[in-house]
Structures are given as structure tokens and as C-alpha cells.
Amino acid sequence: xxxxxxxxxxxxxxxxxxxxxxxxxxxxxxxxxxxxxxxxxxxxxxxxxxxxxxxxxxxxxxxxxxxxxxxxxxxxxxxxxxxxxxxxxxxxxxxxxxxxxxxxxxxxxxxxxxxxxxxxxxxxxxxxxxxxxxxxxxxxxxxxxxxxxxxxxxxxxxxxxxxxxxxxxxxxxxxxxxxxxxxxxxxxxxxxxxxxxxxxxxxxxxxxxxxxxxxxxxxxxxxxxxxxxxxxxxxxxxxxxxxxxxxxxxxxxxxxxxxxxxxxxxxxxxxxxxxxxxxxxxxxxxxxxxxxxxxxxxxxxxxxxxxxxxxxxxxxxxxxxxxxxxxxxxxxxxxxxxxxxxxxxxxxxxxxxxxxxxxxxxxxxxxxxxxxxxxxxxxxxxxxxxxxxxxxxxxxxxxxxxxxxxxxxxxxxxxxxxxxxxxxxxxxxxxxxxxxxxxxxxxxxxxxxxxxxxxxxxxxxxxxxxxxxxxxxxxxx
Amino acid sequence: xxxxxxxxxxxxxxxxxxxxxxxxxxxxxxxxxxxxxxxxxxxxxxxxxxxxxxxxxxxxxxxxxxxxxxxxxxxxxxxxxxxxxxxxxxxxxxxxxxxxxxxxxxxxxxxxxxxxxxxxxxxxxxxxxxxxxxxxxxxxxxxxxxxxxxxxxxxxxxxxxxxxxxxxxxxxxxxxxxxxxxxxxxxxxxxxxxxxxxxxxxxxxxxxxxxxxxxxxxxxxxxxxxxxxxxxxxxxxxxxxxxxxxxxxxxxx
Numbered sequence: 001x002x003x004x005x006x007x008x009x010x011x012x013x014x015x016x017x018x019x020x021x022x023x024x025x026x027x028x029x030x031x032x033x034x035x036x037x038x039x040x041x042x043x044x045x046x047x048x049x050x051x052x053x054x055x056x057x058x059x060x061x062x063x064x065x066x067x068x069x070x071x072x073x074x075x076x077x078x079x080x081x082x083x084x085x086x087x088x089x090x091x092x093x094x095x096x097x098x099x100x101x102x103x104x105x106x107x108x109x110x111x112x113x114x115x116x117x118x119x120x121x122x123x124x125x126x127x128x129x130x131x132x133x134x135x136x137x138x139x140x141x142x143x144x145x146x147x148x149x150x151x152x153x154x155x156x157x158x159x160x161x162x163x164x165x166x167x168x169x170x171x172x173x174x175x176x177x178x179x180x181x182x183x184x185x186x187x188x189x190x191x192x193x194x195x196x197x198x199x200x201x202x203x204x205x206x207x208x209x210x211x212x213x214x215x216x217x218x219x220x221x222x223x224x225x226x227x228x229x230x231x232x233x234x235x236x237x238x239x240x241x242x243x244x245x246x247x248x249x250x251x252x253x254x255x256x257x258x259x260x261x262x263x264x265x266x267x268x269x270x271x272x273x274x275x276x277x278x279x280x281x282x283x284x285x286x287x288x289x290x291x292x293x294x295x296x297x298x299x300x301x302x303x304x305x306x307x308x309x310x311x312x313x314x315x316x317x318x319x320x321x322x323x324x325x326x327x328x329x330x331x332x333x334x335x336x337x338x339x340x341x342x343x344x345x346x347x348x349x350x351x352x353x354x355x356x357x358x359x360x361x362x363x364x365x366x367x368x369x370x371x372x373x374x375x376x377x378x379x380x381x382x383x384x385x386x387x388x389x390x391x392x393x394x395x396x397x398x399x400x401x402x403x404x405x406x407x408x409x410x411x412x413x414x415x416x417x418x419x420x421x422x423x424x425x426x427x428x429x430x431x432x433x434x435x436x437x438x439x440x441x442x443x444x445x446x447x448x449x450x451x452x453x454x455x456x457x458x459x460x461x462x463x464x465x466x467x468x469x470x471x472x473x474x475x476x477x
Numbered sequence: 478x479x480x481x482x483x484x485x486x487x488x489x490x491x492x493x494x495x496x497x498x499x500x501x502x503x504x505x506x507x508x509x510x511x512x513x514x515x516x517x518x519x520x521x522x523x524x525x526x527x528x529x530x531x532x533x534x535x536x537x538x539x540x541x542x543x544x545x546x547x548x549x550x551x552x553x554x555x556x557x558x559x560x561x562x563x564x565x566x567x568x569x570x571x572x573x574x575x576x577x578x579x580x581x582x583x584x585x586x587x588x589x590x591x592x593x594x595x596x597x598x599x600x601x602x603x604x605x606x607x608x609x610x611x612x613x614x615x616x617x618x619x620x621x622x623x624x625x626x627x628x629x630x631x632x633x634x635x636x637x638x639x640x641x642x643x644x645x646x647x648x649x650x651x652x653x654x655x656x657x658x659x660x661x662x663x664x665x666x667x668x669x670x671x672x673x674x675x676x677x678x679x680x681x682x683x684x685x686x687x688x689x690x691x692x693x694x695x696x697x698x699x700x701x702x703x704x705x706x707x708x709x710x711x712x713x714x715x716x717x718x719x720x721x722x723x724x725x726x727x728x729x730x
Contacts, residue, residue, distance in 0.1 A: 249538055251636060252545045254646075257552060295545065302549045331582070338589045341682045342654065345589070348689050349596045349647050351710065352603050355692065356640065358707050359606065363629055370626060 250291050259284065260295060270300045480611055481506065483691050487604060490687045492594075492680065495601065498539040500532055500608040506615065513619035522622060529609065529628070536605050536637035543598050544643060550591060551646055557584055558657055585658055592650045593681035595643050600688040602640050606632065607695070 263281035267273035275293040282292070481502050488499050505528065512521045561584065563569050565577035609632055613625040632638060693710045 249541055251541050252548055253642065254548050254551070257548050261552065295549075298546060298549055302546075302553050331578075334582070335585070338585060341685075342589050342592065342651075344682065344689070345593045345596045345685050346651065348600060348685050348692075349644075351689065351692060352596070352599045353644060355603060355707060355710075356599075356638075359603075359610075360633065362707075363633060366626060367630065 250287075252295065256284070257295075260292070260299070264296070264299070270296065270303055480608065480695060483695055484604065484608060487687060487691055490684055491601075492597070492684065495539075498535060499601070500536075500605045500612075502608045502612065505529070505532075505612045509612065509616050509619055512616075522620075522624065525616065526624070526628075529612070532605075532609070533632065533635055533637070536602070537635055540598065540602060540637035547591075547595055547598075547643065547646055551649070554584065554588060554591060555653070557587075558653070581657075585654075588650060588654055588657075590681055592647060592654070593685055595647050595650065597681065597684055597688065599640050599643055599647070600685075600692075602637050602643075604688075604691075606638050 259282050260278065263278045264270055264273040266281060267277050273296065275289050275296055278296060279287060279289050279292045484499065484502050488496055491499075505525075508525060508528065512525060557580075561577065561580045564571055565573045565580060610625075610629055613628055616622055617625045696707050696710045
């Protein structure tokens with residue numbers, strides 16, 4: 001029973017399982033299985049539409065896993081993430097992989113052929129949880145378990161390449177880095193619905209995030225950044241041309257780690273393995289020796305001092321540790337205490353997940369509303385220009401600006417809201433719907449009709465919502 | 478001010494190595510105040526953004542590194558479990574109930590603490606995000622800027638906020654716990670005070686409790702509670718949680 005079961009990336013698989021008590025073995029196997037399947041499920045059931053995959057039940061996966069595994073030759077090792085990274089950054093690079101995704105062959109080494117270029121530009125999060133449905137279709141056409149494995153393999157490969165690609169020091173990109181973000185991002189827009197921002201920036205310093213702000217800002221930022229010297233150079237790719245060997249932050253995944261462990265084991269263990277050897281054996285594009293080196297260091301520490309691999313203050317655990325484990329009563333108490341601790345931790349975890357989802361939702365809605373707001377704004381300006389509407393809008397203006405001033409927003413903001421006063425009102429009103437998780441006040445159709453109505457007619461609505469506006473404006477987060 | 482105080486408390490309670498990795502909320506707030514009162518130069522916003530980005534970098538670096546550690550640790554735990562089963566387990570090479578129990582006891586503790594750390598990292602991520610969002614809101618409010626919306630979108634994509642992997646590791650941890658240490662009926666006895674005390678001595682546990690309480694407090698409602706705010710948090714065991722809070726150097730209330 002090897003740990004590779006749960007990730008799908010394995011080295012040489014032994015076909016004979018060690019003799020273990022059936023119950024524990026089965027349980028553990030099932031556990032690892034279900035984690036594998038769960039991971040696959042989780043990976044594929046992201047925000048995009050759920051994908052049809054022929055997921056097999058737990059035991060089924062194990063058995064077929066074993067059988068298909070035995071087909072693989074023993075020269076399986078982590079092969080490189082594919083050559084697409086060598087391609088120049090162009091539309092083709094990010095275009096939907098038509099043929100490459102379908103070239104799933106049945107050996108692990110094909111992992112190189114299955115990586116899909118289009119995925120690489122996704123931020124890591126979306127690569128993990130929301131694969132591009134189009135590119136996945138090719139993958140999912142296969143119905144046998146080999147491809148279930150490869151699926152996962154692919155996802156891990158994609159994840160890996162996804163991370164690594166960002167680290168890759170393409171000489172031809174450095175120019176792009178400095179100058180042509182817009183062009184580059186424009187290309188991506190053709191294939192992805194995602195906003196033209198920072199997908200590539202995931203592992204870059206947040207510095208890059210500012211390129212989407214007004215040109216003014218981004219220019220300042222870039223110039224500031226290039227002058228800021230050392231601290232940025234370490235983690236920013238654009239200056240990596242000079243600091244190429246410097247540490248670039250990269251994001252490890254369990255799959256990549258498996259690959260790493262596999263390589264280390266092949267080289268005789270964590271003590272014998274050298275960073276260079278491991279790097280070569282892993283053969284993952286974009287992975288530098290510095291990454292491997294630091295990871296190897298962590299790995300060694302973890303193995304030889306398992307209790308303190310994260311440098312946690314394990315000293316605090318000492319009181320429990322000192323208690324003799326032979327004392328049964330104390331043992332039970334320890335167990336109870338641990339269970340308690342676990343429960344509270346689980347609780348916190350749950351709440352954090354919920355909170356995070358809410359936060360994402362709120363921002364998602366905010367974005368949508370902003371968009372609608374802007375659209376209506378344009379329509380509104382036209383309408384407001386018409387003479388018949390002049391008086392009404394001005395009364396709206398005064399209401400709104402009055403409210404807005406109350407909140408201490410400056411002139412600049414007033415000028416902006418003046419153009420779309422009703423839009424702003426509607427925005428705030430809509431935000432009420434967003435924030436209120438439990439009940440939706442008005443369906444979308446109403447929003448639209450409200451917006452249109454308030455553009456052309458004077459504002460009872462505005463006045464009656466005075467209080468709401470001022471409170472909502474200030475409670476924007 | 479409430480968030481600032483809460484954040485400070487969390488930082489005090491947190492694991493020592495984490496203390497300087499949190500958001501410099503107070504400093505940023507002061508900067509916002511400065512920007513809004515003095516004549517705002519065109520550079521002010523850029524500087525502010527710079528600072529925010531620096532903070533985000535800090536989060537990212539720390540988070541990604543912790544994540545890496547967790548990945549390694551998780552694998553090691555699994556290996557350990559396997560080894561113990563294979564060696565000291567009933568069908569193993571050197572079956573020994575005593576050794577098995579001892580090792581499993583240690584592993585159990587490790588798993589629970591490992592789980593706790595990961596959850597605390599999630600909490601770290603969340604509280605920093607919250608802080609950033611609040612600062613951006615303050616900035617927009619005070620300077621009339623429109624920085625918040627686009628900026629927060631970028632934040633949402635940052636490594637430190639994309640906690641899916643950690644979440645997955647946490648779940649796997651829970652599953653491993655359930656599989657290797659299944660719940661036995663007799664263990665579900667009433668929670669004694671002693672156990673609570675023992676648990677509460679662990680800094681991770683205290684941290685976790687503090688985090689939950691903080692979260693609850695933060696969402697209770699404020700002067701600016703409104704439509705973009707998160708709904709109040711209701712925890713079924715709220716009173717139980719309160720009982721876990723040992724007197725600490727800095728009073729929670």
C-alpha cells in the first residue's frame with residue numbers, strides 16, 4: 001500500500017500489498033481513495049458547470065487503479081511538464097488546446113503531453129477548483145479509469161505547470177513584462193471570460209496587480225517598483241532578468257511534492273539526494289534548483305524532527321507529553337481533550353469557509369452591480385441631457401449630493417455620482433440585496449426596471465431612500 | 478477601532494512566529510488619515526498602493542511558505558501512520574500493543590495540532606483580508622477615491638486568499654483522523670472540566686478559540702454595519718467557547 005494511491009502520480013507500483021489487518025488496511029485504502037475521488041470531485045466541481053465524469057466508486061477505483069497501474073512500465077517517473085512553455089507568448093499559446101488535450105496516452109510519461117496550455121494562465125486557485133470546461137471536455141471523453149487517473153495527473157500537472165510557468169524566466173517575456181501587459185492580457189481576453197487583470201500575477205508580488213488601475217497609477221507603480229531595488233527584485237519577475245537565480249516564490253502542490261519525494265527516493269533518500277539530482281529527475285519545467293534546494297531542506301527537517309517541522313511552539317504541548325501514556329485514565333482524558341480541540345478547530349474551519357464564500361459572493365455581486373451601474377450610467381447621461389429631464393435630475397442631484405456630503409465624501413466623488421445619481425441609488429439599493437444573505441428583496445428584473453424608472457422620473461424613490469443611501473454608502477464593506 | 482483592537486488581540490494570542498506577519502492595520506489607518514487631511518498629492522495614492530502591495534507580498538510569502546510546510550508535513554504524517562501500522566500493528570513486523578498505542582497517541586496529537594495550525598492559517602488569511610477590505614473602505618471614504626473595488630478584486634486572487642489547498646488538506650486531515658481514530662462510543666462521555674483545561678493549555682487551541690470569538694465579535698454589528706457586511710455569526714456552542722477562554726495577559730473583552 002503506497003501513498004501514491006491518493007494522488008495518482010506514482011513511481012513504480014508494487015502489485016503486492018503488505019499483509020495488514022484487513023480492517024485497517026481497507027479503511028485506510030478507502031480513505032485514501034475517497035480522498036482521491038473527493039479531490040477529483042472538488043477539483044472538477046468548481047464554479048464552472050459541473051462536469052460529467054465517469055467517477056467510479058471507491059472500491060472500483062482501487063481495483064481498477066491497481067490493474068491499470070500494473071500495465072505501466074517501470075520507467076515511469078516524473079516527466080516534464082510540457083513543451084508548451086517554450087512557445088512564445090502568443091495567442092496560440094493560450095488558445096484552446098484541441099489536439100494536445102486529446103493525446104492522452106496510457107503511460108504516465110504522457111503527462112507531458114496532456115498539459116493544456118490554456119490552463120496555464122489561470123490563477124492557481126481556478127486551476128485547482130475550476131478547470132476550463134472546454135479544455136476538460138477532451139479529457140473527459142475517456143471513460144476508463146486510466147484516464148480518471150490521468151485526469152488527476154493532468155490536473156496536478158496543470159497545477160504544477162500553472163505555478164511553474166509563472167516562474168519561468170522566458171527571456172522574450174521580460175520585455176513584455178515591462179511594457180506590453182495590455183497586449184498580452186488582451187490576447188488572453190479572447191479566450192477567457194476572466195477580467196483582464198492579474199491572472200499571471202498570482203505568484204508575483206501584488207505589485208503587478210496594480211497594472212489594472214488607471215494608467216497613471218500603474219505607471220507610477222511600475223516606476224516606483226523598478227526603483228525600489230532589492231526587496232522587489234527578489235520576488236518580481238520583471239526584474240528577474242537580472243536576478244534570475246534569485247529565489248522566486250513558488251507554490252507547491254501535493255502532487256508536485258509527490259513527484260519530489262519520488263525523485264528523492266530514487267536517488268537514495270533525503271540525505272543522499274542532491275538538489276541538482278532531484279531537479280533533473282523531476283524534470284519539471286520552470287522548477288529551479290533554488291526551489292528544490294529549499295524544499296529539500298524543509299523535507300529533511302520534517303523527516304528528522306517530525307514534531308517540529310513547522311517550527312510550531314510544540315513546547316506548549318509538553319505538559320501533555322509528559323503524562324505517562326500507560327496511565328489509562330490520563331490517556332482517556334488526553335483523548336477527550338484532543339477531541340475537544342479537534343471539534344473547536346473544525347468549527348473554526350467551517351466558519352472560515354462560510355465567511356470566505358460570503359466575502360467572495362459579496363465582491364462578485366459588487367462587481368456585477370458596478371457593471372450594471374456603469375451601463376445604466378451611460379444610458380442615464382443621455383437621458384439626462386434631454387431637456388424634459390433637467391429639473392428632475394437636478395433635484396436628484398441635490399438629494400444625493402446632500403447625502404453624499406453627509407458621509408464626508410469629497411467633491412470628486414460628488415462630481416462622479418452627479419452623472420449617475422439614480423444609478424448610485426440603485427447601486428446602494430441593490431447592495432442591500434447582496435448583503436442580505438438570508439432574503440433577496442427584489443429579483444433582478446426589478447432592479448432594471450427601477451433603474452430605468454428612476455432615470456426618467458423624479459425622485460420619490462430617491463428621497464425615500466435617503467436613509468438607506470447614506471447608511472449603505474458607508475457600509476460598503 | 479474595533480477591528481484594530483480585535484486584530485491586535487489576535488496577534489497577541491497567535492503563535493509567536495506569526496506575530497509580525499499580520500496586517501499593519503494601525504499604520505495603514507494612520508496613513509489614510511494623513512492622506513485625507515493634508516493636501517493629497519498625486520503620489521499619495523500610489524504610495525498607499527505601494528504599501529498595500531508590500532503587505533500583500535508579506536502575506537503571500539508567509540502563506541505560501543506555510544502551505545509548503547503543511548504539504549510536506551501531511552505527507553510525513555501519512556508515512557508515519559503507515560509505518561506504525563506496518564510495524565507495531567497487529568499484522569505488522571513487530572506487533573506490540575504498547576508501542577502501537579504510544580506511537581498512535583503521539584500521532585493523534587500531531588494530527589490534531591497539525592489540523593489546528595492549518596485552520597489558524599486559514600484564519601490568518603481571512604483576518605488579513607478583512608483588514609485590507611476595511612482599510613480600502615476607509616480610504617475610499619476619506620479621500621473619495623474609487624480604489625476599493627478594483628483593488629479588492631486583485632486581492633481575491635492572491636495566493637494568501639486562495640486557500641483551497643489548505644482547505645483540502647484540512648478535510649483530508651479530518652478524514653484521516655476519523656479513519657485512524659474512529660469515534661468509540663465510550664469516548665463520547667460528557668466533557669469534563671479537566672479536559673477543557675488541558676485542551677486550553679495548548680496554544681493552538683487557545684488561538685482557535687480566540688479566533689472564533691473574534692470572528693463572532695467582529696460580525697456582531699457595528700456603527701457601519703450595513704448591506705455589504707457579513708451577517709452575524711451564530712455558534713451553537715458559544716457559551717462553551719466562552720468557558721475555554723482562560724484568563725490571558727490581554728483581556729479578551
